[in-house]
Every structure is written in C-alpha cells, then in structure tokens.
Amino acid sequence: MSSAARKIRLLMLLRRNGVGSTDVLRAMELIPRELFVPPTFHDQAYEDTALPIGHGQTISQPMVVGLMTQALNLSDRLKVLEIGTGSGYQAAVLAKIARRVYTVERHRPLLAEAEARFQALRLHNITARHGDGMRGWPQAAPFERILVTAGGAMDPPPDLMDQLAVGGVMVIPLGPDRRSLHVVRLRKTETGVEREQLWPVRFVPLLPEVPAEAGPGVEQGAVPTPALIPPDFSEVIHQRA
C-alpha cells in the first residue's frame, strides 16, 4: 500500500472514532508524519501508533493527537502554548489551525530536530524554545489555549494555569500516576476553573527541570529509555466519558 493510501486509511479511522473536526483532519492530512519519525519507522508513520523518537520519548499516537487537538477547539485567531515539543508533530498540526504556536521542550537535541522540521515545512508561525515547560512561557503569555503532551500530576502546573487567559482552555493528561492518566479539559473562568475529564490515556512523564546533555545535534546513544508507552487505542476509545 502506498504512503498516500495509508494516510487516507488513517484519516478515515480517526474520523470513525470521534475526530469529526474537518480542521483537525485537514491539518493531519497536510502534515507528513513520516518526516517526524526516525527513518527506520517510516513504514509505520501512518499506523495508529506511538513511535520512539529517541531520548526515551515518543511521538504520540495519531488518535491521541487528533482527539487532543479537537478538544482544544482551535481557530485561526488563537495563540497556543504546547508543552513537550518532542518530534514537533503535534506543534505542526496545531500550526495549521491556530494563528501562532509556542512550544517548549526540555531535551535540546529533540528541540533542534523539531525546529529543522518546522523550517523544512515552512511553518513560520511556530516559535520553539528549550526549557522547563512547567514554567510556561511568561514573555508570550497569556495564551488562549495550552496543550500539555506529557503527564503525571493530579493538577496542572500553577505557572501554566497563571498563563492561561480568562476564557481559555487547557488540555492536559492528569492523574495519580503515569499509568492512570486521563486527558482533562480545563476552562478558566472569571471565578475559577471548570474541569472536565475526557478519556483515559497513557503518556510519557512531564518532568521538572532540563536534563544535563550535550549541545544541539549531538546524538546520545545510551540514554536509559523508559518503556515505550503507546496509548492503548481501545482503552482510549471505549472508555471515553
């Protein structure tokens, strides 16, 4: 099967399973996921599965990207902050729908690779930065939307909540531990925060600080790799609230 045919098959799968937004489907059609995965996984780029991208991290399962992007309810007038750039795929999808995307990654080499992809695809409305995303991006705040693509705590990092605009929406995996996370949608109002639990999901952890590592472009072969955590598709779909 050609890569174009595999891509169409994936988009149809997403649509059948709840990604009804034409903006989201169009964005995922426009962004070539194979450019965001290592060459050895090119043949799996349009399978509905998370894939390793090095440094113990993964590019999210397309179903999770589709549902989380849709949960943000984006428009071309909104400014989005993403935490956990990883491969850059999710940021690229956001950039096709939102006005401007800010994204933060704590692994310098991953950030450098993602930035090269944004350049190659001429995604000029993405600004990426190395740092601890739990601190957000105060200089560019407030954000109408915040998407966190790593998880592990019961509550969102306070700095991110502060940097969310009133009326804004944050989508973030929350839970007591990494193995029992839910994607949660938080809406900031004049008086507080509304919380809506969406569906169970598995994610790599949101970690504080930045790791000590070599500069951009330096390959690190022997980084201890936490097990790849492909979010379980049936779990994501069938247990949706």
Ligand code: SAH
């Ligand atoms: N959005 C990515 C996949 C996320 S993997 C994609 O589309 O490919 C989660 C990423 O979050 C990893 O790259 C990890 O290094 C990063 N991360 C974890 N904790 C972080 C933090 N505190 N600040 C910034 N990035 C973080």
